[in-house]
Amino acid sequence: MMKIYSGPLCIFGHACRIVMQEKTIEHETVYAKPGEMVEHLAELNPYGETPILQDRDLVLYGATLINEYLDERLPHPPLMPIDPVGRGKARLVIADIHRDWLKNVQRSMDLGTKLDKKTTDLIRDGLTAMAIQLEGKKYVLGEEFTLVDCYVGPLLWRLPMFNLKLPKQAKRLEDYGNRIFARPSFAKSLSEPEKEIRGI
Template sequence: MNMSSPARKPIMTLYSGYDCTYSHASRIVLFEKDVDCKIEYVDSSEISEVLADLNPYNETPTLIDRELVLYSSTLINEYLDERLPHPPLMPVDPVSRARARLMVRRIYRDWTRLLPTCIGKDVKKATEARMAIRDGLTALSPVFAVQAYLLGEDFSLVDCYMAALLWRLPSCGVEMPPQAKSVSEYAHRLFSRRAFQQSLSEIERGLRQKKSA
């Protein structure tokens, strides 16, 4: 997939999984930045062959910017925000930036890493994982009752990670309760953004289509 116009050569290449939560967050950042970037989707069975000389961990996402090769979604996304400062997706002051990084860590550690367990064969562990995600996100309801996005009224890098997570909840069997209405409204705001819609792979679009079918 080429994000650039036919007359312009992409300045970056992102190797992305078709349905990789971490890759998805990076794609959202790229489209929010409206950067000329070539997105190369890599099937899980092809990762070793394609990325063997680029990434010692053979994982997506992997970003190439001229001579620089980066892997790890958090490193890639912060690099993109510094490399392409408009629009800014991270706070300016050190304290707020630290809080944003802490929230990103919480998203990954408390919720995103549980998604594979939600669809695993161990029913007990799957149920526990779904409950942990549901309850953790429900606890954020008061935040979205008073502000549009996770860090305030402006869309940020943290919301990119949340968007990738929230989009996958129905396909993982996570249903938000009525008392989490403000979280659902927040998710709708994220999904309505043009950059988010552009970031979706065909497989990711299918996650919601299958649920509604």
């Protein structure tokens, strides 16, 4: 049985948990709070960070590697475009999301601090632009739910933590977020602390 190690509020681990649920993979989720299981995590990942995937003798760390491995290991349902160009575009979007949004949000949560104005503006402006790009589409890349949405969903879920409100023109993004939140995989992926963010 696969085992996924994740912080209870780890935004990257949350993305991996969504993928595990989308693929209906039989697995065990081990929640490791900051400062806990340090030695054990260091044995699996020299950086001592989550998420970590253990699949028999294989150990992977880092959400991007884990999620692409899961998508290749269990190809149904596919969470990446079939064609190379589409996959390349998806990887670029994911890389931008990681660099501009997720890393900053995770750092803020780890330190227990508020997002600075520069980061807040970067996320708000980026999400507003994404709302425009969502016109006529169900998900970021089109009609199909993909790995891109597995990363955006956890970010949108955490916006209340930072009192980050989107402008009215981003209403389309709110509807998009609700579509993700309504997926059974998303509900099953939530840790108890994540449920508390939205009072579930």
